[in-house]
């Protein structure tokens with residue numbers, strides 16, 4: 287099962303990804319991958335950090351400043367991002383029942399290692415929940431179930447995705463047991 291969730295900035299993509307990860311973990315399954323959060327200084331957004339879902343390790347993805355590669359006012363810290371994100375995705379590929387990737391976006395695309403890791407995830411049979419930047423939607427929408435998140439539908443979409451993942455994992459477990 288693969289789910290791709292997109293929507294306007296601030297609509298709740300990260301919140302949905304985190305809530306699904308928490309609920310699936312609470313059911314006793316292993317969840318891995320990455321969550322992206324903004325870094326704030328008071329009311330100002332001054333960058334982004336990446337967090338490994340399994341270990342909680344934090345890396346810097348972007349900051350306001352001078353340097354390359356850049357996207358608008360942000361400099362992408364490719365090394366800081368890769369140090370946390372690539373091992374987190376590799377571990378998830380080995381160990382997790384569900385891989386969460388928040389997000390597939392233009393900043394992450396500055397990392398070739400991320401693109402490679404994402405390619406491996408998409409080649410694998412692992413269940414995936416990914417949030418996708420709205421400009422990259424066309425590329426990922428055909429690869430799974432796609433949702434465009436709005437303030438009106440976000441709780442419903444959360445419940446629907448969570449329900450589908452739970453059922454999928456339970457069915458797998460029971461068919462594994464039947465094989466034993």
Ligand SMILES: Nc1ncnc2c1ncn2[C@@H]1O[C@H](COP(=O)(O)OP(=O)(O)OP(=O)(O)O)[C@@H](O)[C@H]1O
Nearest residue numbers: 293294295296297298299300301302324389440441
């Ligand atoms: N289902 C929800 N109910 C109430 N508030 C929500 C919900 N989802 C998100 N929010 C609030 O909206 C704000 C933005 O959420 P979030 O960071 O998840 O959005 P995002 O789409 O990931 O943003 P970005 O475009 O920066 O990645 C947060 O303050 C969050 O608490």
